[in-house]
Amino acid sequence: MKSSNVRPELTIPDHEVLRKIGGGAYGEVWLARGVTGALRAVKAVWYNDFEDQRGFEREFEGILKYEPISRDHPGLVHILHVGRAEIEKEPFYYYVMELGDDVATGRDINPVEYEPRTLRSDMKEAGGDGIAVEDCIICGRMLAEALQHLHENGLAHRDVKPSNVIFVDGKAKLADIGLVALRGQQTFVGTEGFVPPEGPGSAQADVYSLGKVLYEMATGKDRLDFPELPDQLPEGVSLKRWRALNSVICDICEPRISRRKIRRAADLGQELHRLEEGRSRPFRTRMGLVAGVLGVLTG
Structure with missing residues (x-):
């Protein structure tokens, strides 16, 4: 199948489609207004974007599995x-979602200027300094618990990254659930x-993907730079907290599966909850990143 260069005008039952706000290989996201006046995000996934009907139906099955557990x-x-x-004559499926916060105005949304707040936009605002360690811990714990819920229901996200984390009422949520699929599905997706x-x-x-997200958040660096140190480390109590978080990140992002100490979302959530409560974990010298921290502290 070959994707159309020009799409027909999108119409969604009981919704006024306002404008396109995102898109990618697996569909387009539109801002829409429902009959109640509430603003929503609507994702349309077109049949002709897939190589065959099996791929289209497989992605639709993932949405059907996700829909009842999403709430x-x-x-x-x-x-x-x-x-x-x-x-x-061009088939598609669609799903209506809650709309994320605006990057500048939160829940006070102007449809003409709306731009979704994502973890990527937060990191861009922070520049190369990274995000405050406490915010990293809280956000990471929330996302780990969300992944745990997916995994316990036999699903995998397959593309966890900062641009796929949005905020609703200031709370982080996993988004771009169009890639969610039955765990073990072999179609290669991801970043x-x-x-x-x-x-x-x-x-x-x-879990590995979330570890790389945490690395970018905590260091301000690109995930491909792992395990390099951030350009500037925090000081005082924040440094101790950063080291504890870094130890968790290294336990997740070890390239060799056999050496990863954290492989389950439930375990990651527990580790981050422990840090959130101020309880320490054993400090393990893991990989060059941690060794580099020690070098900075003693050099």
């Missing part, structure tokens, strides 16, 4: 409705540097 956890973007339609050497599609691959 059971605060760390997942809620799906409010799923449907299928056809415009000018370079966030995908582990063994490939995507497993629960532990999602």
Whole structure:
């Protein structure tokens, strides 16, 4: 199948489609207004974007599996409705989601100027300094618990990265759930540097990806730079907290599966919850990143 160069005008039942706000290989995201006046995000996934019907139906199956559990956890973007339609003989499916905060105005959303707040936009605002360690710990714990909920229901996200984390009422949520699939599905998706050497599609691959997200948050560096140190380390109590978080990150992002000490989202959530409460974990010298920290402290 070959994707159309020009799409027919999108229409969604009971919604006024306002404007396109995102898109990628697997569909387009539109800002829409429902009959109640509430603003929503609507993702349309077109049949002709897939090589065959099997791929299209497989992705649709992932959404059907995700929809009922999406509203059971605060760390997942809620799906409010799923449907299928056809415009000018081009089939597609769509799903209506809660709308994320605006990058500048939060929940005070102007449809004309709306730009979603994502973890990537937060990191861009922070420049190369990274995000405050306490915010890293809290956000990481929320996302780990969201992944745990997905995994316990037999699903994997497959593309955890900063641009796929949005904020709703200031709380981080996993987004771009169009890539969610049954765990173990072998179709290769994901983003370079966030995908582990063994490939995507497993629960532990999602955890590895979240580890790389935490690395970018905590250091201000690109995930491909792992395990390099940040350009400037925090001081005082924050340095001790940063070292503890860094120890967790290194336990997740070891390239060799056999040496990863944290492979399950539940374990990661527990480690970050412990840090959030101020309880320390054993400090293990792991890889060059931690060794580099010690060198900075003693050199």
